[in-house]
Amino acid sequence: MNPAAAASRRTASAALQTKDRILDAAEKLFSLYGFDAASVRMIAAAAKVNLAAINYHFQSKEALLLAVYERRVAPINARRVELLRSYLKGSVGRPLKSEPILEAFLRPAIEILDEAPHIPMLMVRTVYLQDRETFREIFDALFRPVSLEFFEALRLALPHLSGPQLFLRMQFFLGSFLQMMAARRAMEGLQGFPELPAPEEMMRQLIHYTAAGLRVRALESSK
Amino acid sequence: MNPAAAASRRTASAALQTKDRILDAAEKLFSLYGFDAASVRMIAAAAKVNLAAINYHFQSKEALLLAVYERRVAPINARRVELLRSYLKGSVGRPLKSEPILEAFLRPAIEILDEAPHIPMLMVRTVYLQDRETFREIFDALFRPVSLEFFEALRLALPHLSGPQLFLRMQFFLGSFLQMMAARRAMEGLQGFPELPAPEEMMRQLIHYTAAGLRVRALESSK
DNA sequence: GATCAACTCAAACGGACGTTTGTATGAACC
DNA sequence: GGTTCATACAAACGTCCGTTTGAGTTGATC
Numbered sequence: 001m002n003p004a005a006a007a008s009r010r011t012a013s014a015a016l017q018t019k020d021r022i023l024d025a026a027e028k029l030f031s032l033y034g035f036d037a038a039s040v041r042m043i044a045a046a047a048k049v050n051l052a053a054i055n056y057h058f059q060s061k062e063a064l065l066l067a068v069y070e071r072r073v074a075p076i077n078a079r080r081v082e083l084l085r086s087y088l089k090g091s092v093g094r095p096l097k098s099e100p101i102l103e104a105f106l107r108p109a110i111e112i113l114d115e116a117p118h119i120p121m122l123m124v125r126t127v128y129l130q131d132r133e134t135f136r137e138i139f140d141a142l143f144r145p146v147s148l149e150f151f152e153a154l155r156l157a158l159p160h161l162s163g164p165q166l167f168l169r170m171q172f173f174l175g176s177f178l179q180m181m182a183a184r185r186a187m188e189g190l191q192g193f194p195e196l197p198a199p200e201e202m203m204r205q206l207i208h209y210t211a212a213g214l215r216v217r218a219l220e221s222s223k
Numbered sequence: 224m225n226p227a228a229a230a231s232r233r234t235a236s237a238a239l240q241t242k243d244r245i246l247d248a249a250e251k252l253f254s255l256y257g258f259d260a261a262s263v264r265m266i267a268a269a270a271k272v273n274l275a276a277i278n279y280h281f282q283s284k285e286a287l288l289l290a291v292y293e294r295r296v297a298p299i300n301a302r303r304v305e306l307l308r309s310y311l312k313g314s315v316g317r318p319l320k321s322e323p324i325l326e327a328f329l330r331p332a333i334e335i336l337d338e339a340p341h342i343p344m345l346m347v348r349t350v351y352l353q354d355r356e357t358f359r360e361i362f363d364a365l366f367r368p369v370s371l372e373f374f375e376a377l378r379l380a381l382p383h384l385s386g387p388q389l390f391l392r393m394q395f396f397l398g399s400f401l402q403m404m405a406a407r408r409a410m411e412g413l414q415g416f417p418e419l420p421a422p423e424e425m426m427r428q429l430i431h432y433t434a435a436g437l438r439v440r441a442l443e444s445s446k
Numbered sequence: 447g448a449t450c451a452a453c454t455c456a457a458a459c460g461g462a463c464g465t466t467t468g469t470a471t472g473a474a475c476c
Numbered sequence: 477g478g479t480t481c482a483t484a485c486a487a488a489c490g491t492c493c494g495t496t497t498g499a500g501t502t503g504a505t506c
Contacts, residue, residue, distance in 0.1 A: 018483080036259035040464060050485050055465055057483090121351075128347050128405055140413055164417040168425065171406050172399035172432055179398025182351055190363055194387040197444075202391065205442055209395055212439035213432040221424065241453080263494060273455050278495055280453090449506080459496070466489070475480075 019057050021047040027068045031118040034125060035065055062134055069138055072112075072119065077146045079108035084153060095156040098214050102207045105150055106177065110199045113181075120181030128178075158214055165218050173210050180206055242280050244270040250291045254341040257348060258288055258358075285357055292361050295335075295342065300369045302331035307376060318379040321437050325430045328373055329400065333422045336404075343404030351401075381437055388441050396433050403429055 025047035029038035040061055044051045058064040083104035087096055112119055147170075154166060161169065180202050187193050196202065248270035252261035263284055267274045281287040306327035310319055335342055370393075377389060384392065403425050410416050419425065 034257070034259070036257065039462075041462085050483095051464095052466080052486085053484070061464065124351050128344075128351065128409065136412065144413075164420070165428070167417045168419065168428055169432055171402050172429060175398035175400070175402025176395035177398070179394050179401070183394050186351065189359065190367075194390045196391065197387075201444065205388070205391055206395060208439065208442045209392055209436040213436035216431065216435035219428055219431045221420075262492075264492085274494095275456085275496080276454065284494065447506100449504105451504095452502085454501070455499090457497085457499105460494100462493075463491080464489105465491105467487085469485085469487105471482105471484075473480105473482095476478090 018047075018049050018053060022049055022054055022057060022064070023068055023071055026064050027072060027116070027122065028118055030065060030068060031120075031122040031125070035061075066134070066138055068122075069142065072116070072122070073142050076108045076112065077142060080105055080146055081149055083107065084149060088153065096153060098154060098157045098211050099207050101150060101153045101157060102173070102210055103203070106203045106206065109177075109181065110203050113199050118185075120178075121185060124178050124182045154214070161214075161218055166214075169214055172213065176206060176210060241270075241272050241276055245272055245277055245280060245287070246291055246294055249287050250295060250339070250345065251341055253288060253291060254343075254345040254348070258284075289357070289361055291345075292365060295339070295345070296365050299331045299335065300365060303328055303369055304372055306330065307372060311376065319376060321377060321380045321434050322430050324373060324376045324380060325396070325433055326426070329426045329429065332400075332404065333426050336422045341408075343401075344408060347401050347405045377437070384437075384441055389437075392437055395436065399429060399433060 022043065026038070026043045029043050029046060032038070033042075040054050041051060043064075044054055054061075054064060058067055084101065087100045087104055091100075109119075109123070151167070151170065154170065155161075155163070158166060184196050187196070197205065245266065249261070249266045252266050252269060255261070256265075263277050264274060266287075267277055277284075277287060281290055307324065310323045310327055314323075332342075332346070374389070374393065377393065378384075378386070381389060407419055410419070420428065
């Protein structure tokens with residue numbers, strides 16, 4: 001609507017180019033340095049646009065971050081749900097095993113690593129650094145539907161776990177996933193650690209490890 | 224040395240009171256808002272000290288963060304190693320199982336949750352947000368020795384895993400741990416999620432889950 | 447009681463920040 | 477061909493930042 005109308009007026013790409021360049025630069029710098037440390041001036045310089053262009057196209061720095069999230073996270077989550085549903089369709093009568101469910105969650109995130117290797121840090125920041133109210137709302141809106149759908153799928157795959165028990169183990173899995181995504185960058189420059197495998201291989205290993213952890217019998221409450 | 228000399232001169236507690244109040248406030252605000260968003264003025268106000276007192280007692284904001292880390296993280300890691308070694312001594316001839324190793328790592332962190340419930344966020348930020356060179360150095364110095372000792376212990380407990388495979392699974396565990404620590408705060412204010420168990424119970428569940436994941440056979444490389 | 451170091455405090459420093467303003471530009475429309 | 481409107485740009489706005497200054501206060505030491 002708004003961008004389309006704009007595109008029809010001008011060279012049909014000038015403004016879009018600007019907006020996209022801003023989004024690309026913002027994504028990268030927010031990921032690398034965080035929301036506070038990445039200044040609007042840095043972003044403008046990296047995108048090679050005028051400083052005021054950022055507040056013109058997006059209304060504020062916060063809204064820019066929101067736009068970055070929307071553009072990147074929404075497709076990943078859509079892809080996750082799409083994969084999960086196709087796997088569910090594939091396993092006609094019987095409940096799915098946990099492995100394909102985990103893969104449906106992981107693969108879309110793994111796949112963007114090639115085109116945007118800095119994305120993991122953005123995701124980590126999304127999950128952990130929702131300091132401001134705005135950010136918590138973004139997080140909740142983007143991830144809640146996906147979480148619920150995967151929760152229900154895993155419930156069927158793991159009938160030996162109660163709801164709260166499964167939820168806790170999903171938290172453990174989520175942590176492992178984020179750590180896997182962030183580990184490479186967190187370790188860069190540090191000496192003496194083993195090399196990390198390629199993303200696809202790390203994903204296989206994480207699925208294998210997590211499936212074993214999810215499979216193990218429920219631990220009765222203490223006392 | 225420096226603080227001791229100071230204490231002997233003045234009321235023997237005035238300056239120390241100030242330094243500790245600054246450290247307490249800084250720890251809390253760094254944890255809650257992050258290094259950038261927590262301003263020196265906020266910290267001074269929270270600690271009820273004069274603004275300049277912070278640059279007087281610590282030389283800079285970065286050095287203050289470093290002091291906060293030192294005070295809190297170093298004891299936790301010392302306790303971890305102490306626990307691990309006592310467990311190793313206890314299991315005379317035979318290699319330790321992985322469960323007590325995990326517990327030795329987790330318990331010291333769990334225990335400070337009561338006196339400083341905001342610490343998990345500080346730890347998460349430590350691990351994930353080492354944007355500045357200074358912070359990476361702190362992290363490396365504080366955690367490397369501990370990591371190595373736990374790595375060696377787990378190596379003996381899990382002889383079916385190669386070094387790189389074990390390292391990767393330790394990353395998964397570390398992620399689960401951080402998520403467990405941060406989950407409560409990350410979820411507060413959000414509706415419709417199951418209640419999280421008490422810290423001690425979460426730790427038990429995490430040990431159970433992780434031991435199963437560590438135990439499972441090694442996955443041969445693909446292709 | 448003078449000396450001196452440790453400490454507190456109010457005020458100011460220069461700089462970076464996010465945002466706004468006002469003007470210029472240039473294609474699309476009448 | 478003049479008007480319109482989305483966009484670009486340079487410059488400035490006020491605010492907050494981390495840090496420094498310099499004068500004051502305190503209490504132990506001799």
